[in-house]
Amino acid sequence: xxxxxxxxxxxxxxxxxxxxxxxxxxxxxxxxxxxxxxxxxxxxxxxxxxxxxxxxxxxxxxxxxxxxxxxxxxxxxxxxxxxxxxxxxxxxxxxxxxxxxxxxxxxxxxxxxxxxxxxxxxxxx
Amino acid sequence: xxxxxxxxxxxxxxxxxxxxxxxxxxxxxxxxxxxxxxxxxxxxxxxxxxxxxxxxxxxxxxxxxxxxxxxxxxxxxxxxxxxxxxxxxxxxxxxxxxxxxxxxxx
Numbered sequence: 001x002x003x004x005x006x007x008x009x010x011x012x013x014x015x016x017x018x019x020x021x022x023x024x025x026x027x028x029x030x031x032x033x034x035x036x037x038x039x040x041x042x043x044x045x046x047x048x049x050x051x052x053x054x055x056x057x058x059x060x061x062x063x064x065x066x067x068x069x070x071x072x073x074x075x076x077x078x079x080x081x082x083x084x085x086x087x088x089x090x091x092x093x094x095x096x097x098x099x100x101x102x103x104x105x106x107x108x109x110x111x112x113x114x115x116x117x118x119x120x121x122x123x124x125x
Numbered sequence: 126x127x128x129x130x131x132x133x134x135x136x137x138x139x140x141x142x143x144x145x146x147x148x149x150x151x152x153x154x155x156x157x158x159x160x161x162x163x164x165x166x167x168x169x170x171x172x173x174x175x176x177x178x179x180x181x182x183x184x185x186x187x188x189x190x191x192x193x194x195x196x197x198x199x200x201x202x203x204x205x206x207x208x209x210x211x212x213x214x215x216x217x218x219x220x221x222x223x224x225x226x227x228x229x230x231x
Contacts, residue, residue, distance in 0.1 A: 012183055014139070014143050014183045014186075015182055015183055021135050025132055057178060084182075086182045107182035108183075108184070108190075108193055
């Protein structure tokens with residue numbers, strides 16, 4: 001069975017806890033979480049995730065700025081990034097997709113459905 | 126305990142932890158409402174907006190949909206005020222609604 005590494009990035013501890021729990025329901029997912037865009041850059045470089053789930057509004061390096069930095073680094077340039085955002089109006093989604101996101105998923109999300117929601121964005125190794 | 130039962134147990138524990146933290150959020154919102162009552166124009170909107178934004182995602186994900194929806198309304202009105210499209214006094218009603226929804230969830 002293929003295993004996938006998923007990095008979840010959100011400054012809200014509650015959101016990290018429930019996302020990690022939700023994603024780990026899927027046995028093939030190996031999940032880690034971090035609280036900032038800056039930390040995400042380090043984890044992406046060292047851990048080489050197959051998918052990054054990225055909050056948009058964060059203090060410091062926000063989601064779009066983090067995505068831009070990920071794309072600049074050769075080690076993380078090709079990793080699919082899915083934004084999770086509480087602001088998912090059509091114009092917001094369009095703006096985030098233009099930045100190179102694989103998808104934009106809304107917050108709140110259903111804990112029972114998150115693993116299935118992100119599966120289409122994983123590339124089979 | 127099966128995998129599903131274990132998941133539900135963990136989810137329930139996280140939800141109750143979040144509910145407990147809602148009490149602190151409630152205190153912050155009430156303090157904000159009181160500050161607005163004293164001097165509407167000098168209250169900083171950034172902190173209230175940040176809290177509302179956080180509650181939209183977290184409360185909804187933990188199953189407190191009414192809190193999430195009330196927080197989204199407050200965030201939207203604060204954004205309109207910050208954009209110069211609404212008066213500061215417009216914040217009062219959605220702030221009260223959010224406080225009420227949080228109280229109902231405690």
